[in-house]
Structure formats: C-alpha cells, structure tokens
Amino acid sequence: KLKEQYLNMSTVWAILACAVLYAGIQMIISWSWGVVYAGASRSRVKLLDVMMLYGQSHVAKYIPGNVAQILQRQLLGAKMGWSQISIAVASFLEIILAVSGVLVLVLLFGLNDISRIVGLEFATGPVIIALAGLLLAGPWIFFAIADRLPFLPAFLKARDLKEFAFGSAIPVGFILLMLFFALKAVIFWFLGHSLSIEGATGNLMQISAAFLVAWLGGYLALGAPGGIGVREALIVLLLGPVMGELDAAFLATAFRVVNVVGDFIFFAATLFLGFIRRRLEPQADLDSTIN
Numbered sequence: 001k002l003k004e005q006y007l008n009m010s011t012v013w014a015i016l017a018c019a020v021l022y023a024g025i026q027m028i029i030s031w032s033w034g035v036v037y038a039g040a041s042r043s044r045v046k047l048l049d050v051m052m053l054y055g056q057s058h059v060a061k062y063i064p065g066n067v068a069q070i071l072q073r074q075l076l077g078a079k080m081g082w083s084q085i086s087i088a089v090a091s092f093l094e095i096i097l098a099v100s101g102v103l104v105l106v107l108l109f110g111l112n113d114i115s116r117i118v119g120l121e122f123a124t125g126p127v128i129i130a131l132a133g134l135l136l137a138g139p140w141i142f143f144a145i146a147d148r149l150p151f152l153p154a155f156l157k158a159r160d161l162k163e164f165a166f167g168s169a170i171p172v173g174f175i176l177l178m179l180f181f182a183l184k185a186v187i188f189w190f191l192g193h194s195l196s197i198e199g200a201t202g203n204l205m206q207i208s209a210a211f212l213v214a215w216l217g218g219y220l221a222l223g224a225p226g227g228i229g230v231r232e233a234l235i236v237l238l239l240g241p242v243m244g245e246l247d248a249a250f251l252a253t254a255f256r257v258v259n260v261v262g263d264f265i266f267f268a269a270t271l272f273l274g275f276i277r278r279r280l281e282p283q284a285d286l287d288s289t290i291n
Contacts, residue, residue, distance in 0.1 A: 006195075006250050014194035015257050018187050022262030023269065025183045030054035032176035036093050039169020041086035048273060053077060055270030059263050062225045093170065094177070098219070101178040102212050109185070109209035185211050191258060192243075192251050199243030200251070210238035214252075232256060 034050030057072035070091045077087040164170075185208035192200030192207060200207055214234035218227020235252035236245055243251070 011195060011254070014191060015254055015261070017194070018191045018255075018258045019261035019265060021187050021190075022184065022258055023265035025180055025187075026055065026058070026262070026266045027051060028176055028180040028183070032097075032173045032180065033090055033094055035176065036097075036169050036173040037082075037086055037090035039164045039167055039173075040089040040093075041083045042164070043083075043086075045082075048277060049080065052270045052274050053080065053082075055266045059267045062260070062263075067222060093173070097170070097174045097177050098181070099216065101174060102181055102216050105178060105181055105185070106209050106212050106216075109205045109212065181212060181215070182208075184215075185209075187258070188251075188255050191255055195251065195254065197243055197247045197251055199239070199247065203242065206242065207239065210235065210242075211255075213238060226259065228256065 030051045031047065033054055034045055034047065037050070038045050053073060053076050057069050057076055060068040060072040073091060074084060074087055078084060186204070188211040189200065189204050189207045214231045215227070217234045218224060218231030221227055221230040224230045232249070232252035235255075236248045239248040239251070242248075
C-alpha cells in the first residue's frame with residue numbers, strides 16, 4: 001500500500017518538475033551574490049560568469065559540508081581573476097542576508113502557526129523582528145566604523161568599503177535572496193500539493209513557514225552536508241501534526257531529492273553554458289552584466 005501511495009510515476013514526474021523549477025530559481029540566488037560581489041569589488045561582472053562560479057561551487061556543499069562551497073567559490077574565483085577579498089565579503093554577507101531574509105519570511109508566512117505547532121507561543125513576531133534587525137544592521141555598523149578600528153588591515157579601512165555598505169548592492173541582494181527563498185518555499189508546497197499529500201493543499205503559508213524554519217536549521221548545522229538529516233527531522237517535527245509523520249517524512253525526502261537533482265541540473269547547465277561561451281568567445285560581450 002505504501003509503495004502504491006508513494007512510489008509511482010506521478011511522484012517521479014512531480015519531483016522532476018520541481019527539480020527543474022528549483023534549478024531555474026538558482027539564477028536568482030546567483031544574481032543576488034553577484035550584485036553584492038560587484039558592489040564590494042566596485043566592478044562590472046557578467047551574469048554568466050556569476051552563474052558559472054556560483055553553480056559550479058554550490059554542489060560542493062554535499063561533500064563535505066556547507067563551508068566547502070564557500071572555499072570552492074574562492075578557488076574558482078581565483079582562477080577567474082576575481083578579488084579574493086570581495087568574494088569573501090560577498091559570501092559572508094550572503095550568510096547574514098540569507099538568515100535575516102528567512103527570518104523575515106517566516107514572520108510573514110505564519111510564525112504564529114509554527115509557534116503553536118511546537119508549543120512555543122513565546123516565539124512572537126517582535127523577537128524575530130529584533131533578531132533579523134540585529135543581523136541586518138551588523139554589516140552596516142561594522143563597515144561604518146571599520147576605518148576607526150586599529151586592528152583591521154588597510155583594505156577594510158578603504159573609503160570605498162563604506163560607500164559599498166551604504167550603496168544599493170546589499171539591499172538589492174537582500175531582496176533577491178528573499179525572492180529566492182519565497183519561491184523555494186512555494187516549490188516545497190507545490191511538491192506536497194502535486195503528491196496529493198493530505199494537509200499540504202490549501203496551507204501554503206503554514207507549509208512555507210515550516211519549510212523555511214527547517215531550512216534554517218539545516219543551514220546552520222555546519223556538520224551536515226547540505227543540512228541533510230537536520231532539515232528532514234525538522235520538517236517531520238513541524239509538519240507531522242499537520243499532515244501526519246509518515247507523509248511529512250516522505251515529503252521531506254522527496255524534496256531532498258528535488259534539492260540534489262536541482263543543484264546538479266544547475267551545475268550541468270553552467271558547465272554547458274561555459275562550453276558554449278568558449279565556442280562563441282567573440283560574442284561574449286553580448287552577455288548581461290551586473291553593475
């Protein structure tokens with residue numbers, strides 16, 4: 001009975017469709033990182049270059065963990081002749097902005113529902129707002145006073161860095177990250193809806209909020225490659241009371257497959273685009289750029 005319910009061609013097609021959608025929205029998170037990098041380095045970078053660097057480093061999170069993708073980004077950036085300092089700054093800010101953006105989305109999507117499910121009524125909106133506000137304010141405060149801190153290297157005291165902190169790059173990157181995670185949460189809900197899981201249909205906001213909380217837990221679990229295990233356990237914890245633990249576990253597992261397949265689709269796409277670009281190098285200037 002379980003095999004008939006879960007393991008069928010409808011499940012396969014639903015997972016593949018969501019994987020393709022997920023691969024597509026990764027261009028948004030690549031764009032977000034590229035905008036911040038361009039602001040930090042005060043340079044114009046091509047969108048295709050950003051996608052290639054981001055997509056080809058993103059899969060490193062599976063072996064051995066989340067930190068590996070940041071290190072791989074530095075290595076690939078060095079080969080492309082990009083500023084190592086600016087790459088590090090963009091990656092650091094991506095962590096801050098991602099956590100802050102997810103917290104804001106959890107608040108918007110249904111913090112009260114999540115608090116009630118796990119019995120944490122004290123986890124109210126003001127707490128989330130304060131935490132997200134502190135995270136977002138941190139980089140601006142740091143860069144604003146960087147030139148007054150004697151222990152920092154000269155490159156962090158540059159006037160350009162203060163201009164970057166109060167420019168448009170960080171807000172634009174933040175908005176794009178929020179868009180990415182909102183769409184990722186909707187894809188999670190859509191997968192549950194497509195699999196006809198009871199409790200998933202009609203509960204877009206609650207399902208999305210629970211998914212984002214689970215994503216955040218997996219993201220902060222540095223020892224878990226891609227948050228594997230941690231994210232799935234949190235999904236079962238948060239959505240088990242809504243749709244049943246078995247359905248929640250199956251949805252969590254199915255979305256893990258969506259994540260992995262989507263990541264490698266995007267990875268393969270960037271490799272293919274890089275190959276095409278090398279063949280059409282005279283026309284490379286036609287690529288989109290990020291200011």
